[in-house]
Amino acid sequence: MFNMLRMDLRRLFKTRSFYIVLGVTAVLLIMVTVMACAIADPDMMDAMEAQGAEITESDRMMSEYIHNMSQLDFMHETLGGGFLLVMIGIGMTLFVNDDFSNGFIKNICCVNPHRRDYVLSKIILAGIYSGIITVLSVLMMLLFPLLIHMYPVPDSIPQILRYVLWIWLPHWDFALMALALALLTRSTALGIILSLVAGSGLTAALVGMLGKLLRWPHFEQYFLSAVVKCVYTPEGGIAPITIILACTIAWTAVYGIGSLLAMVKRDI
Numbered sequence: 597m598f599n600m601l602r603m604d605l606r607r608l609f610k611t612r613s614f615y616i617v618l619g620v621t622a623v624l625l626i627m628v629t630v631m632a633c634a635i636a637d638p639d640m641m642d643a644m645e646a647q648g649a650e651i652t653e654s655d656r657m658m659s660e661y662i663h664n665m666s667q668l669d670f671m672h673e674t675l676g677g678g679f680l681l682v683m684i685g686i687g688m689t690l691f692v693n694d695d696f697s698n699g700f701i702k703n704i705c706c707v708n709p710h711r712r713d714y715v716l717s718k719i720i721l722a723g724i725y726s727g728i729i730t731v732l733s734v735l736m737m738l739l740f741p742l743l744i745h746m747y748p749v750p751d752s753i754p755q756i757l758r759y760v761l762w763i764w765l766p767h768w769d770f771a772l773m774a775l776a777l778a779l780l781t782r783s784t785a786l787g788i789i790l791s792l793v794a795g796s797g798l799t800a801a802l803v804g805m806l807g808k809l810l811r812w813p814h815f816e817q818y819f820l821s822a823v824v825k826c827v828y829t830p831e832g833g834i835a836p837i838t839i840i841l842a843c844t845i846a847w848t849a850v851y852g853i854g855s856l857l858a859m860v861k862r863d864i
Contacts, residue, residue: 597713600704604721608691614725617687621680621729625736628674633746636662665830666749668759671737672828675763678795678821680733681770684726685791688774691725692718693784711859715779719852722771730764759827759834765844766823770795772851773820779858797821818843 608614634640641659645651665673695701704714734756741748773794777787793799797819804816816822823843828834 597710597716600708600713600717601720604717605724608721608725611691611694613687613690613694617683617690618729618732621683621733622736624679625674625733626740629737629740629746630744632662632670633741633744635659636746638663664749667738667751668755668828668834669830670741670748671734671759672763674737675730675733676825676827678797678824680729680767681795681821681824682792684729684767684771685774685795686788687729688722688725688771689778689784689787689791691721692775692778693782693787696778696782697784712856715775715852715856715859718775718855719772722775723768726767726771727764730767731760734760755834762827762834762837762840763824765840766820766827766847769844769847769851770820772848772855776851776854776858779855779862782862794819795821797825818846820847 635655636659638659641651641656662670695704705711708714738756770791774787774791777790778784781787800816800819800822803819804814807813807815817826820843823840826835827840
C-alpha cells in the first residue's frame with residue numbers, strides 16, 4: 597500500500613491538473629482579496645462616488661465591516677463558502693479518473709492485485725491533496741492582503757493553526773466523496789458536476805427545503821458544505837472540535853466504505 601502511495605504522490609506532482617487547480621484557486625483568491633481591499637478603502641469609495649457611482653449607506657457599512665475584519669474573519673468569509681470544496685472535489689475527480697481514462701488502473705492492479713490497497717492509498721492521498729490546497733490557500737489569505745496594504749486585525753498563531761486543522765478535516769472528507777463518486781461512476785464530467793452541486797451547498801439547501809416541507813430533522817446541518825461554514829463565526833470564534841470530528845468520522849466511514857465497495861464490486 598505504501599509503495600502505491602509513493603507512486604500516487606509522484607504522479608500527483610507531475611500531473612498537470614494538480615497545478616491547474618492550484619493556479620485557478622490562487623487567481624480566484626487574489627481577485628477576491630483585491631476586490632475586498634478596494635471595497636474596504638474609504639478613499640476608494642469616495643473616489644467612486646465622485647465619479648458618479650451611486651454609493652449607498654449599506655455600501656459604506658459593508659466597507660467598514662470589511663475594514664474591521666480580523667484575519668480569521670476575512671479568511672473564513674472567503675474559504676468557508678464552499679469555494680475550496682469545489683476546487684478540491686474537481687481536482688480529486690480529475691486525478692482519480694485519470695487512472696481509468698488512460699488504462700493505467702490495469703497496470704496498477706497487475707502489480708498489486710489487492711484493490712483495498714488502491715483505495716487506502718487514495719484515501720491518504722485525498723488527505724494530502726486537500727491539505728496542500730487548504731494550507732496554501734490559508735497562507736495566501738494571510739500574506740497577500742499585506743502585499744496590497746490591507747491589514748486585517750491579527751489573530752494569534754495558535755488560533756490560525758487550529759482553524760487550519762478544523763477546516764482541513766471536512767475538506768478531506770469532500771475529497772473522499774469525490775473519490776467514491778469517481779470509483780462508482782468512472783465519469784469525469786459527472787464527478788465535476790456533483791462536486792459543484794455539493795460543494796456550493798445546493799444539496800444541503802435542497803435537503804433543508806425538503807425537510808421543512810416534510811418536517812424532518814435538520815439533516816442539512818451535517819452536510820460537508822454546512823460543516824465548513826460552521827467551523828468559524830465572527831461572534832463565536834472557532835467551533836468545538838467535537839462537532840467537526842463527529843461529522844468527519846461519520847462521512848469518512850460512509851465514503852471510505854463506498855469507495856471500497858465500488859472498487860471491489862465493479863470490473864476494472
